[in-house]
Amino acid sequence: MFTSKECLACRRDFPALEHRQGDLPVAYLDGPAGTQVPQSVIDAISWYYRTWNANARARFLASEETDKVLQQSREAVAALLGAPSWREISFGQSMTTLTFSLARALARQLEPGDEIVITELDHEANRGPWLDLREQGIVVQEVRLESTGRLDPEDLQSKVSARTKLVAMGLASNALGTVNDVGLARELCREVGAYFLLDAVHYAPHFPLDVTALDVDFLLCSAYKFYGPHVGILYSRPGLLDRLSTDHLRTQPTVAPHRIETGTLNHAAIVGIRAAIEYIASWGDGPDLTSKLESAVAAIADWEHQVARHYYENVRQLPGVTVWGPDFADRLRAPTVSITIDGVDPAAAAKALNTRAIQVRDGHFYAARAVEVLGLAERGGLVRIGISMYNTPEEIDRLLEGIEALGPR
Numbered sequence: 001m002f003t004s005k006e007c008l009a010c011r012r013d014f015p016a017l018e019h020r021q022g023d024l025p026v027a028y029l030d031g032p033a034g035t036q037v038p039q040s041v042i043d044a045i046s047w048y049y050r051t052w053n054a055n056a057r058a059r060f061l062a063s064e065e066t067d068k069v070l071q072q073s074r075e076a077v078a079a080l081l082g083a084p085s086w087r088e089i090s091f092g093q094s095m096t097t098l099t100f101s102l103a104r105a106l107a108r109q110l111e112p113g114d115e116i117v118i119t120e121l122d123h124e125a126n127r128g129p130w131l132d133l134r135e136q137g138i139v140v141q142e143v144r145l146e147s148t149g150r151l152d153p154e155d156l157q158s159k160v161s162a163r164t165k166l167v168a169m170g171l172a173s174n175a176l177g178t179v180n181d182v183g184l185a186r187e188l189c190r191e192v193g194a195y196f197l198l199d200a201v202h203y204a205p206h207f208p209l210d211v212t213a214l215d216v217d218f219l220l221c222s223a224y225k226f227y228g229p230h231v232g233i234l235y236s237r238p239g240l241l242d243r244l245s246t247d248h249l250r251t252q253p254t255v256a257p258h259r260i261e262t263g264t265l266n267h268a269a270i271v272g273i274r275a276a277i278e279y280i281a282s283w284g285d286g287p288d289l290t291s292k293l294e295s296a297v298a299a300i301a302d303w304e305h306q307v308a309r310h311y312y313e314n315v316r317q318l319p320g321v322t323v324w325g326p327d328f329a330d331r332l333r334a335p336t337v338s339i340t341i342d343g344v345d346p347a348a349a350a351k352a353l354n355t356r357a358i359q360v361r362d363g364h365f366y367a368a369r370a371v372e373v374l375g376l377a378e379r380g381g382l383v384r385i386g387i388s389m390y391n392t393p394e395e396i397d398r399l400l401e402g403i404e405a406l407g408p409r
């Protein structure tokens with residue numbers, strides 16, 4: 001169970017939520033760009049620096065302990081993603097950096113005329129690295145985004161062919177909250193023998209993940225979106241990474257998960273990932289980390305959905321407000337809601353809300369193509385609110401008052 005009682009209790013774990021702007025408590029509604037971090041994550045990071053802080057793979061205690069805690073973090077991520085073991089979990093500076101590395105590696109297997117399918121809905125991190133491959137003669141097809149905020153399944157079907165080598169799409173949109181039904185893409189990939197890659201950066205903080213059930217070749221996410229530090233995460237299907245020609249030094253381990261990890265990793269931050277996953281799990285029940293995570297993620301998702309729905313149902317009643325993206329008729333929606341207000345520039349709206357200590361983001365949030373397709377690029381994009389486990393209905397009521405005071409103009 002994660003109700004308003006647990007939400008209020010969890011807020012005490014996040015020091016940054018105690019900030020006040022003047023006499024107003026800060027309402028932090030920019031989780032899709034990075035959530036706040038609980039004290040236990042901060043403690044784990046400083047514990048590593050205070051205790052071990054050595055480079056990996058040497059024959060002295062601090063280095064052996066470093067190897068151990070890095071592996072424990074990979075194990076915790078494997079539990080979060082439903083991966084068979086820590087060997088399938090690689091770390092990097094960010095999801096974007098890992099996707100560029102993966103694109104360069106996959107490109108070495110491709111020939112001019114081979115095709116990659118991406119979508120108009122995705123964050124640029126899952127578009128730019130693939131679009132760059134056009135320079136070497138790879139054809140990139142883009143699945144059409146409909147005005148409802150959903151991808152067009154017929155367009156997807158028509159764009160996957162025997163020439164397709166990879167379908168790269170998002171599980172959830174960080175701009176519109178859309179959760180994509182990825183079953184069709186997976187089926188098409190299997191039919192034509194293409195790789196299937198999912199960007200789970202926006203999905204991972206809000207929904208249970210199971211890479212085995214998803215039957216995906218690569219899945220990427222980012223720990224700073226689920227209460228952890230700034231580290232990118234790559235899951236690769238067992239055995240797959242070992243067969244890729246990744247950028248790597250001849251002195252570097254050539255097996256998974258290290259094969260794509262260039263240079264020394266951010267050890268302290270990686271230790272913080274495990275603490276973040278254990279923090280999430282602490283809100284669930286069960287005999288082990290996996291079952292605790294399962295029940296915690298489901299309970300937190302229920303709460304976030306409830307708070308987001310409260311916002312959605314009320315904001316859409318306000319004069320001049322348009323809500324973009326799918327409605328809340330089913331659960332196929334992340335608790336992320338973007339709006340425009342007639343006659344009100346999104347940047348001006350975000351600035352005005354900031355004077356009420358309400359922190360929201362405006363613009364395209366790097367989902368620039370989606371904002372262009374919706375015809376919003378020239379109008380300054382969207383005003384987005386993202387609900388995280390610590391957001392309350394009272395914060396939403398303050399936000400609604402702030403939006404009502406803004407317009408329409």
Ligand SMILES: Cc1ncc(COP(=O)(O)O)c(C=O)c1O
Binds near residue numbers: 033093096174232
């Ligand atoms: C859906 C989505 N994909 C990818 C990214 C990029 O993640 P990172 O900042 O780790 O590169 C983001 C970040 O906002 C995102 O929301």
